[in-house]
Amino acid sequence: MGRSLATQACLLVLLCSATAWAKNSRWERVLQAGADATVAQAPAAPAVSSGPLGGMAPAPAPMMDGPPPLPKASDALALTNSTLNQLQTLGTYQSDHVTPPMGVMKLLNSSSYQQALGGNPYYAPESFQYTLPDIFFQLDALGIRQFHFNAWKDPNGTLASSPAGLKLAGVTNVTLDPKYSYFGYKTFGDPDFDFQSSCVTVETCLQLIQSWSVNHTDHIPITVYLEPRETTIFGNSASINQQLASQPGNPQQLAVPYPIGADDLIELQNTVYRVFTNQSDVILPGSLLGNYSSLQAATQNGVGGSWPMMDDNRGKVLFVLVDSTGKYGPLYRQQFPDLRNATFFVSQPGNGNATVDNSTVFLDFLGPLGGSTVATWTNKSANAAVKKDMASVQDAVRKGYMTRVAADWQTVEARENYYNRSLGAIKAGGNFIQTSFPNVAQLPTFAYSVKGSSNTTYTSYTISLPLRLGGAFNAGRCNPQTSAGIVANETASGCGSAADNALLTPAPAPAGAAST
Ligand SMILES: *[C@@H]1O[C@H](CO)[C@@H](O)[C@H](O)[C@H]1NC(C)=O
Ligand SMILES: *[C@@H]1O[C@H](CO)[C@@H](O)[C@H](O)[C@H]1NC(C)=O
Ligand SMILES: *[C@@H]1O[C@H](CO)[C@@H](O)[C@H](O)[C@H]1NC(C)=O
Ligand SMILES: *[C@@H]1O[C@H](CO)[C@@H](O)[C@H](O)[C@H]1NC(C)=O
Ligand SMILES: *[C@@H]1O[C@H](CO)[C@@H](O)[C@H](O)[C@H]1NC(C)=O
Ligand SMILES: *[C@@H]1O[C@H](CO)[C@@H](O)[C@H](O)[C@H]1NC(C)=O
Ligand SMILES: *[C@@H]1O[C@H](CO)[C@@H](O)[C@H](O)[C@H]1NC(C)=O
Ligand SMILES: *[C@@H]1O[C@H](CO)[C@@H](O)[C@H](O)[C@H]1NC(C)=O
Ligand SMILES: *[C@@H]1O[C@H](CO)[C@@H](O)[C@H](O)[C@H]1NC(C)=O
Ligand SMILES: *[C@@H]1O[C@H](CO)[C@@H](O)[C@H](O)[C@H]1NC(C)=O
Ligand SMILES: *[C@@H]1O[C@H](CO)[C@@H](O)[C@H](O)[C@H]1NC(C)=O
Numbered sequence: 274m275g276r277s278l279a280t281q282a283c284l285l286v287l288l289c290s291a292t293a294w295a296k297n298s299r300w301e302r303v304l305q306a307g308a309d310a311t312v313a314q315a316p317a318a319p320a321v322s323s324g325p326l327g328g329m330a331p332a333p334a335p336m337m338d339g340p341p342p343l344p345k346a347s348d349a350l351a352l353t354n355s356t357l358n359q360l361q362t363l364g365t366y367q368s369d370h371v372t373p374p375m376g377v378m379k380l381l382n383s384s385s386y387q388q389a390l391g392g393n394p395y396y397a398p399e400s401f402q403y404t405l406p407d408i409f410f411q412l413d414a415l416g417i418r419q420f421h422f423n424a425w426k427d428p429n430g431t432l433a434s435s436p437a438g439l440k441l442a443g444v445t446n447v448t449l450d451p452k453y454s455y456f457g458y459k460t461f462g463d464p465d466f467d468f469q470s471s472c473v474t475v476e477t478c479l480q481l482i483q484s485w486s487v488n489h490t491d492h493i494p495i496t497v498y499l500e501p502r503e504t505t506i507f508g509n510s511a512s513i514n515q516q517l518a519s520q521p522g523n524p525q526q527l528a529v530p531y532p533i534g535a536d537d538l539i540e541l542q543n544t545v546y547r548v549f550t551n552q553s554d555v556i557l558p559g560s561l562l563g564n565y566s567s568l569q570a571a572t573q574n575g576v577g578g579s580w581p582m583m584d585d586n587r588g589k590v591l592f593v594l595v596d597s598t599g600k601y602g603p604l605y606r607q608q609f610p611d612l613r614n615a616t617f618f619v620s621q622p623g624n625g626n627a628t629v630d631n632s633t634v635f636l637d638f639l640g641p642l643g644g645s646t647v648a649t650w651t652n653k654s655a656n657a658a659v660k661k662d663m664a665s666v667q668d669a670v671r672k673g674y675m676t677r678v679a680a681d682w683q684t685v686e687a688r689e690n691y692y693n694r695s696l697g698a699i700k701a702g703g704n705f706i707q708t709s710f711p712n713v714a715q716l717p718t719f720a721y722s723v724k725g726s727s728n729t730t731y732t733s734y735t736i737s738l739p740l741r742l743g744g745a746f747n748a749g750r751c752n753p754q755t756s757a758g759i760v761a762n763e764t765a766s767g768c769g770s771a772a773d774n775a776l777l778t779p780a781p782a783p784a785g786a787a788s789t
């Protein structure tokens with residue numbers, strides 16, 4: 274089914290040569306101009322033209338070899354009079370993720386590393402074991418319209434250019450993509466161990482989306498979550514550094530991540546504009562604000578709120594800065610009060626205790642369900658957590674928030690064949706149903722033992738959205754919580770008008786999906 278790894282590797286090699294050119298023409302000039310030039314001014318409202326950072330390389334030509342094995346996802350969903358938050362689309366988590374080399378996985382599984390990990394479920398090696406198809410395949414064949422990329426600051430191109438994990442594991446047959454030594458934001462799970470990525474730099478990942486977008490001008494809007502990262506798996510562990518120092522040749526240390534400050538968020542924003550050079554291709558927070566006092570006031574004035582019309586935003590992309598820790602939202606708002614002149618929307622956890630700022634209209638419902646480690650995971654406690662999340666998601670969606678809801682987390686659901694979470698998310702009206710398993714053909718052929726679980730391998734778990742009437746494979750569907758009159762029955766003319774939606778009365782928390 275899926276394209277072979279060899280084809281994907283070939284795709285990357287060709288992209289590499291395209292971006293190598295970009296590196297010479299752009300980054301070297303940046304270096305000559307001095308590092309400060311990379312922290313350019315926030316772009317003003319009009320389209321960013323070629324300033325000192327301009328001269329963008331042409332978007333890499335996509336290298337499709339033959340027709341994709343799955344039918345193309347259709348964006349032809351009729352959404353006349355429908356607003357953005359009436360959509361429900363499928364998304365991926367760490368959309369560029371490639372499972373670490375088996376040697377590195379085995380190293381992480383060894384008892385001394387397990388001890389160093391301290392049982393932190395976020396860093397359990399089994400949570401790294403998934404590989405997503407490349408970005409074009411996700412867009413074309415799987416209908417993915419929501420992406421998520423980590424963003425690690427890497428001003429010198431040294432953060433992951435020589436991952437310690439390869440050295441410690443004695444893996445010598447992995448050739449790193451040259452993009453690991455480029456300057457600028459990188460995307461992967463961890464610079465030393467979970468470093469494999471299908472696009473490596475945030476800029477390349479965005480270029481892939483942009484080059485697809487210009488050819489599909491009618492696509493329903495694509496939402497891209499960018500998550501600043503500055504914490505590694507082992508921190509700067511002294512014991513692992515000692516092991517590294519005792520290796521023959523080129524002793525090295527674990528990667529020390531760069532902290533991300535206010536200027537760096539502007540640089541992340543500049544990265545977006547280097548790719549999306551026409552600002553009218555981006556849905557900006559300011560376009561919703563108008564005369565409202567806050568983004569919440571703008572989007573929560575009745576069900577449907579004042580989110581813009583879907584049909585007016587076809588072919589566009591929307592960016593969300595993920596603030597899971599309470600650090601980046603305030604830093605970003607310092608520079609863009611109310612987000613009026615900002616590029617990014619900001620997302621905050623919806624299932625935590627964070628105080629949600631009045632400029633936050635994107636909520637995330639992620640994290641482990643039913644136990645904090647694979648070993649303590651149970652179906653029963655997962656079901657209880659699903660019910661709780663469903664009530665919160667439905668409440669948020671009906672207020673006018675856009676929600677990103679996990680269908681699975683750290684591979685647990687895919688090993689347990691547990692679908693209640695995704696069914697609950699879909700029914701509760703999650704706008705973005707986010708999975709690491711959108712394509713069953715992509716399941717690893719050799720799955721890794723999971724400690725404490727009866728399941729040591731993957732099931733046939735895979736997530737897609739329900740088909741519309743007539744079985745058409747659409748990239749999106751009407752959101753059951755914000756679409757009047759069509760709950761469970763999408764019509765040919767759209768998801769219901771904003772006026773219809775104002776008539777929606779708050780419904781009781783959905784029940785049923787998680788009843789077992
Ligand atoms: C980046 O590299 C330059 C030149 O090699 C060096 O002077 C500088 O200290 C490095 N910066 C960081 C943050 O590592
Ligand atoms: C690298 O070597 C390991 C162990 O011999 C092997 O399993 C793996 O397939 C090799 N990887 C590549 C990319 O050649
Ligand atoms: C975009 O269209 C051009 C011209 O038809 C084609 O050569 C290119 O492969 C297309 N790119 C994508 C990403 O579909
Ligand atoms: C930017 O996009 C808008 C809307 O698609 C278009 O009207 C305009 O001509 C574009 N500007 C440039 C410089 O390409
Ligand atoms: C905002 O308020 C100003 C002054 O009251 C008014 O002129 C303008 O039309 C309003 N804009 C919108 C988008 O409502
Ligand atoms: C929104 O919250 C900010 C603090 O983050 C506050 O300064 C501002 O007054 C609030 N705006 C409204 C309309 O409540
Ligand atoms: C937003 O930008 C406009 C024009 O660039 C400027 O006049 C205005 O003061 C800015 N508003 C904020 C809140 O920064
Ligand atoms: C929220 O706060 C409650 C009460 O303090 C606490 O029990 C719970 O663990 C917190 N939840 C999260 C997700 O932090
Ligand atoms: C995985 O675990 C679940 C629940 O324990 C079980 O129902 C399922 O059959 C298991 N799958 C495999 C392949 O072992
Ligand atoms: C991981 O370690 C456990 C024992 O701790 C072992 O049973 C399992 O086979 C190991 N998995 C791999 C892939 O090495
Ligand atoms: C669903 O929509 C179809 C086509 O518009 C219509 O024929 C059918 O009666 C509707 N079903 C329900 C339950 O509303």
Ligand SMILES: *[C@@H]1O[C@H](CO)[C@@H](O)[C@H](O)[C@H]1NC(C)=O
Binds near residue numbers: 353354766767770
């Ligand atoms: C869209 O809204 C307009 C104005 O309210 C209405 O005339 C039209 O019938 C609506 N179209 C659809 C397909 O619902």
